[in-house]
Structures are given as structure tokens and as C-alpha cells.
Amino acid sequence: MNPHTLDDVFCPYYTHAVELVGRRWSGAILRAVLLGKHRFNEIAAAIPGLSDRMLSERLKELEAEDILERLVADGSPARVSYCLTAKGEALHVVIMSLTGWAERWVTPEQTAGQQTA
Amino acid sequence: MNPHTLDDVFCPYYTHAVELVGRRWSGAILRAVLLGKHRFNEIAAAIPGLSDRMLSERLKELEAEDILERLVADGSPARVSYCLTAKGEALHVVIMSLTGWAERWVTPEQTAGQQTA
Numbered sequence: 001m002n003p004h005t006l007d008d009v010f011c012p013y014y015t016h017a018v019e020l021v022g023r024r025w026s027g028a029i030l031r032a033v034l035l036g037k038h039r040f041n042e043i044a045a046a047i048p049g050l051s052d053r054m055l056s057e058r059l060k061e062l063e064a065e066d067i068l069e070r071l072v073a074d075g076s077p078a079r080v081s082y083c084l085t086a087k088g089e090a091l092h093v094v095i096m097s098l099t100g101w102a103e104r105w106v107t108p109e110q111t112a113g114q115q116t117a
Numbered sequence: 118m119n120p121h122t123l124d125d126v127f128c129p130y131y132t133h134a135v136e137l138v139g140r141r142w143s144g145a146i147l148r149a150v151l152l153g154k155h156r157f158n159e160i161a162a163a164i165p166g167l168s169d170r171m172l173s174e175r176l177k178e179l180e181a182e183d184i185l186e187r188l189v190a191d192g193s194p195a196r197v198s199y200c201l202t203a204k205g206e207a208l209h210v211v212i213m214s215l216t217g218w219a220e221r222w223v224t225p226e227q228t229a230g231q232q233t234a
Binding site: 011020022023026048087093097098101106 | 134143
């Protein structure tokens, strides 16, 4: 059993969440999907420096966490897209809150090198 | 110059922020300081599995980002503590918002292994 209570300073649920969302590229990918980019190529094009291989890996992780759902539409070639699950949609407020913090506090100098892998 | 605008799907400020807060242990350390743990040993004791070496490294990073301030009080031995800067305090709402999400959506199974380095 997990002995965690809400009063604990250490919250294993939060720790899992923050390190999941904050893994290299994952936060940027989630924000792109939240803002309407659903196809693999759209997401790839929206994020400078993100390779197809790394995008594919991160999408699989987010799918395994039940944050994204992979949808395949019939056709030739079949169209693959990624949508947020209810669990993923619920991250919207967190991600926009962090965007607000970043716009206020992060300096351009700190983002230098952001666009390289 | 940074060509970023608020309408962009990719936000370099947010990406920097999410990967900073989500770095291994950093999110847990920030939450511990937010919840009143200020001395090195208090923070170390609050977070299972976190080594002194890693805590020291992460505290330096958060200090370099101007999120934490290192305070030394006279005495023998000198007492070192860490407080949030205004920039760090402003993360409170983000971290509590993510805690709320995690309490609702993260399962105990997903936190298995959380307490090992």
C-alpha cells in the first residue's frame, strides 16, 4: 500500500507527474497537442529541433501514461493522429499556468540553446 | 532577437520552464521548499531516495535560475538555508495545480519505483 497522505511534503504522485511532463520534449509536445496540433507531422513541424525518432518515442510514452490516444483513420496511407484523453485534457490548466509563469519570469538568455537537441 | 510570440504553438520560455521544473528531483525539491523545508538536511530527509550529492547539485541549479536563494546565518557551524525568490514563489500555483492533477489522475502503480534513484 502507498502510505502517502495529502499532508506529506513528498508526494509521489506529483513527483511522477512533474518528471513525466518535464521530460525532454514531452512538455513541448503536450502543449502542441493542446493547441491543436494532432498529426505526427504537424507536431514535428511545430517544435524546432525535435527529431522524428524522439517524437515517436515521447508519443509512445504519453500514450502508455494514458495522456494521449493514438487514432488511426482508414485510407491509404492511413492517417495517424493523437488526441488528448480526459486525463490529458485535465493538464490544460497546469500547462497554461506554467506558460504564464514562464512568459513572466524566464528570460530570452535562458532559452538560448532551447532549439537544439 | 527571439522571434517568439504568444500565439506560437512552440513557446521557448515554457519549454525551458517545464524541463527545468521537471528535471529529476527538482520538482520534488521545489515542493518541499514551498511547503516549509528550508534547511539542507530537512529537504534531504523529506525526499526518499535523494542523495546529498544530487540535492546539492539541484539546489545549485535552482539558485543559478534565480528560483532559490541560498542564505547563510552566522554561527558555528554556519547555518545554510534555502528560500524561494519572488520568481520561485510565483511557481506555487503551478506546483499546487500539478499536485491536484496528480492526486486525481496518477495511479499508485505509476509511482512504483518513484522512491529509488
